[in-house]
Amino acid sequence: MTSATYWKFTTAVTPAEIEQALPKKLRCRVLEKSSRGLIVLDDFHWHIWQSGGLLTADPQQGLLNLSIAKEIPTVPYSPENRFWWQLPSGALSDHLRELLDLHAFVPKAECRLISEPLAIINSDEKIVTRVKLLTLNGENLPSSTFAEISPLRGYGDDYTVTLQALSLLSSVEVESFDLRTLLLAGGLHIDPPDEKDSFLLNPAEPAEAAICKMAKRMLVTARQYEQGIVEDIDTEFVHQYRVNIRKSRSLISLFKKTLSSERLQALKTELKVLGSRTNDLRDLDVFLLDEDYYREMLPAELQTGMTQVFTRIKRRRTMALKKVVASLQDDAYQAEVDHLFELFDTEPDWLSKQSQMPIQQLVAKKVLAQYQRICANGDIIDEQTPDEAVHDLRIECKKLRYLLELFSELFGKKKVKQLIRHLKGLQDNLGRFNDFSVQREFLSGLGIGKTISAEQLASINGLTAVLFNKQLHERSLVVANIDKFTAPGVRDEFQQIFALSDEESS
Amino acid sequence: MKVLACYSIKGGVGKTASAVNLAYWAAKSGYRTLLLDLDSQGASSFYFRVKSPVKKNWGKRLLKAYGEVLKQVKESDYKNLDVVPAHLSFRNFDILLDEIGKRKNRLSQALKGLKKEYDLIILDCPPTISRLAENIFNASDIVLVPVIPTTLSERTFEQLLKFFKQQDYSRKKLLPFFTMADGRKQLHRETATAMRKRYKYFLKHAIPYSTDVEKMGKYRAPIDIFARGRLANKSYFALWKEIESKLEG
Ligand SMILES: Nc1ncnc2c1ncn2[C@@H]1O[C@H](COP(=O)(O)OP(=O)(O)OP(=O)(O)O)[C@@H](O)[C@H]1O
Ligand SMILES: [Mg+2]
Numbered sequence: 001m002t003s004a005t006y007w008k009f010t011t012a013v014t015p016a017e018i019e020q021a022l023p024k025k026l027r028c029r030v031l032e033k034s035s036r037g038l039i040v041l042d043d044f045h046w047h048i049w050q051s052g053g054l055l056t057a058d059p060q061q062g063l064l065n066l067s068i069a070k071e072i073p074t075v076p077y078s079p080e081n082r083f084w085w086q087l088p089s090g091a092l093s094d095h096l097r098e099l100l101d102l103h104a105f106v107p108k109a110e111c112r113l114i115s116e117p118l119a120i121i122n123s124d125e126k127i128v129t130r131v132k133l134l135t136l137n138g139e140n141l142p143s144s145t146f147a148e149i150s151p152l153r154g155y156g157d158d159y160t161v162t163l164q165a166l167s168l169l170s171s172v173e174v175e176s177f178d179l180r181t182l183l184l185a186g187g188l189h190i191d192p193p194d195e196k197d198s199f200l201l202n203p204a205e206p207a208e209a210a211i212c213k214m215a216k217r218m219l220v221t222a223r224q225y226e227q228g229i230v231e232d233i234d235t236e237f238v239h240q241y242r243v244n245i246r247k248s249r250s251l252i253s254l255f256k257k258t259l260s261s262e263r264l265q266a267l268k269t270e271l272k273v274l275g276s277r278t279n280d281l282r283d284l285d286v287f288l289l290d291e292d293y294y295r296e297m298l299p300a301e302l303q304t305g306m307t308q309v310f311t312r313i314k315r316r317r318t319m320a321l322k323k324v325v326a327s328l329q330d331d332a333y334q335a336e337v338d339h340l341f342e343l344f345d346t347e348p349d350w351l352s353k354q355s356q357m358p359i360q361q362l363v364a365k366k367v368l369a370q371y372q373r374i375c376a377n378g379d380i381i382d383e384q385t386p387d388e389a390v391h392d393l394r395i396e397c398k399k400l401r402y403l404l405e406l407f408s409e410l411f412g413k414k415k416v417k418q419l420i421r422h423l424k425g426l427q428d429n430l431g432r433f434n435d436f437s438v439q440r441e442f443l444s445g446l447g448i449g450k451t452i453s454a455e456q457l458a459s460i461n462g463l464t465a466v467l468f469n470k471q472l473h474e475r476s477l478v479v480a481n482i483d484k485f486t487a488p489g490v491r492d493e494f495q496q497i498f499a500l501s502d503e504e505s506s
Numbered sequence: 507m508k509v510l511a512c513y514s515i516k517g518g519v520g521k522t523a524s525a526v527n528l529a530y531w532a533a534k535s536g537y538r539t540l541l542l543d544l545d546s547q548g549a550s551s552f553y554f555r556v557k558s559p560v561k562k563n564w565g566k567r568l569l570k571a572y573g574e575v576l577k578q579v580k581e582s583d584y585k586n587l588d589v590v591p592a593h594l595s596f597r598n599f600d601i602l603l604d605e606i607g608k609r610k611n612r613l614s615q616a617l618k619g620l621k622k623e624y625d626l627i628i629l630d631c632p633p634t635i636s637r638l639a640e641n642i643f644n645a646s647d648i649v650l651v652p653v654i655p656t657t658l659s660e661r662t663f664e665q666l667l668k669f670f671k672q673q674d675y676s677r678k679k680l681l682p683f684f685t686m687a688d689g690r691k692q693l694h695r696e697t698a699t700a701m702r703k704r705y706k707y708f709l710k711h712a713i714p715y716s717t718d719v720e721k722m723g724k725y726r727a728p729i730d731i732f733a734r735g736r737l738a739n740k741s742y743f744a745l746w747k748e749i750e751s752k753l754e755g
């Protein structure tokens with residue numbers, strides 16, 4: 001038994017036109033007609049779509065539906081809800097948490113789906129073939145009609161005749177019919193930001209050219225997030241904007257010897273200015289995102305003070321955002337960015353030895369040197385060493401992380417990933433250690449000022465104490481983690497991957 | 507897979523009307539249902555607007571292999587419901603059965619192969635007590651017997667009981683129910699009461715006399731399609747629910 005086939009009409013088609021195309025003995029009857037509005041939702045990256053799912057809202061019924069491999073119940077839809085945590089808890093919000101985390105889901109396309117089930121009947125008025133017309137009308141989608149044509153058992157001949165008739169109506173067969181294919185065939189444009197983690201580096205490329213090319217790409221990537229910051233869609237836009245600028249800055253300073261001192265100075269200063277504009281906003285975002293985390297640390301009697309603190313921070317965040325938005329829309333900002341691109345695009349100066357070195361060779365040298373430095377610095381850290389040294393080690397680890405991540409394509413991504421996994425254990429530990437001190441510092445900043453209520457102060461002090469204890473605990477794990485990362489096995493792995501033979505490095 | 511026959515020795519008692527509406531409700535309740543129109547008159551085929559291709563004597567093949575049955579299946583206009591239309595050659599079932607051999611489980615064997623595709627087979631039977639009838643009794647899990655509450659019908663039902671006893675069929679297969687019951691007629695009321703007393707296994711639900719059943723001929727559809735809210739429709743639905751509980755039990 002053949003199953004249904006799916007067709008797309010290149011021009012709109014009506015039941016009357018279908019009947020006309022059929023042989024006389026068959027007629028076409030409209031069974032019913034219904035239509036519903038449909039809003040396609042996703043985040044900036046199209047995470048839901050990329051995972052094979054589809055999030056849609058029906059504005060009339062006020063329902064939000066996530067279609068994934070298995071069936072999950074719909075939830076009420078309201079345009080104000082843009083994050084998984086704003087939805088009623090349950091399967092749908094759980095899945096969105098997995099797929100989107102901190103990203104907001106926003107309307108991507110709006111359309112109406114008109115469904116028209118038809119019956120092809122014979123002279124006994126017996127249904128011999130079923131046709132379901134689906135028309136997609138969209139504001140930003142071209143209108144298009146699709147048909148699902150289902151044979152009825154025992155009526156194969158009539159099915160064939162119907163298909164022949166429909167082929168006269170300029171239709172083309174399509175693969176299947178879920179809403180995703182329908183939307184795609186109807187012209188939905190999937191446009192995630194460009195975030196490829198590969199730079200298509202040539203191992204022999206001279207370092208100066210390679211570094212400028214990479215740093216420029218990062219700035220281009222960062223700029224993709226500007227609009228989302230302006231629209232304040234979610235906190236990830238600022239975050240990703242900053243991450244890319246920071247990567248660009250680190251790359252420049254890691255390879256400072258490949259650049260002329262004028263170019264280096266200009267790039268360093270300007271990238272720093274670019275990044276620092278969003279410092280306040282990001283700090284406030286981080287604090288606000290951690291609301292639950294902070295509240296869990298405090299006893300009930302200190303919660304009122306905490307509420308006051310958060311109200312204050314939210315106000316400050318609104319102000320900080322305004323400032324960022326204004327600066328992004330400023331002509332001066334545009335000029336800065338233009339200048340940065342100019343700096344990246346200038347012809348290489350080839351002033352230093354390093355500027356002309358093949359990039360692969362230079363990176364290999366740097367990775368080994370950086371690992372050596374971490375081993376040496378780590379070696380002198382014990383339980384009593386002042387925090388300063390631990391913070392410095394964190395920064396050195398971060399540099400190594402950048403080197404490994406940014407250039408993994410030159411050394412085999414799989415092998416490098418393994419090394420990153422080793423590094424990550426130590427980094428996570430150092431990162432938490434640092435987070436606690438940053439949080440304490442942020443909180444102590446909040447405790448200054450005449451307007452601070454006694455309740456707020458009590459909450460802040462309570463939190464600071466808890467954080468201090470957590471930091472002590474984290475500190476107690478550092479030595480063991482350093483030992484793990486500097487163990488002979490890991491050393492060997494670094495040697496194997498990065499100690500290039502002369503042949504390779506030439 | 508269960509097999510349900512709508513059977514009576516007597517003609518015109520509502521076998522076909524019952525087969526059609528019960529098949530419809532079974533399908534609507536989610537049973538993958540096949541209605542096999544064994545009556546060469548083709549009444550239930552007519553109600554479902556299906557026709558048999560003009561092929562010679564496929565009745566003979568029907569009795570030989572289920573593969574032949576599957577070839578004749580027509581999908582109805584309703585979800586889950588297929589129909590095997592009647593064929594003129596079905597007139598000669600009895601002769602055929604004689605030719606093929608005296609085995610009484612030919613039909614049963616032909617139906618067995620349908621197990622994978624259907625949950626329920628409903629047989630609309632011609633009014634006969636013959637070799638075909640024996641095949642039907644053998645193949646069926648339940649033999650539904652429409653009984654008009656009149657003296658004459660009571661007698662035919664008794665004949666059927668006797669036949670079952672003689673042939674050693676399990677009486678438990680028999681599920682009689684009243685059709686065309688007319689509450690205004692004293693005779694109907696009295697006969698029904700008396701029979702229910704004697705035969706405790708009569709189904710609780712009865713089908714009243716109703717022009718809506720007759721109208722099936724005009725609309726060529728189950729009653730639910732054109733007289734949804736009417737008593738006859740509700741009665742067939744209730745009857746189906748009662749039968750369903752017996753199928754499950
Ligand atoms: N409950 C009812 N009320 C009124 N008329 C009915 C009812 N049931 C059946 N009829 C009518 O009685 C006639 C015979 O019914 P039906 O064809 O269902 O009986 P049958 O037992 O299948 O007959 P046959 O033995 O000829 O196959 C039909 O015209 C039908 O419309
Ligand atoms: Mg009949």
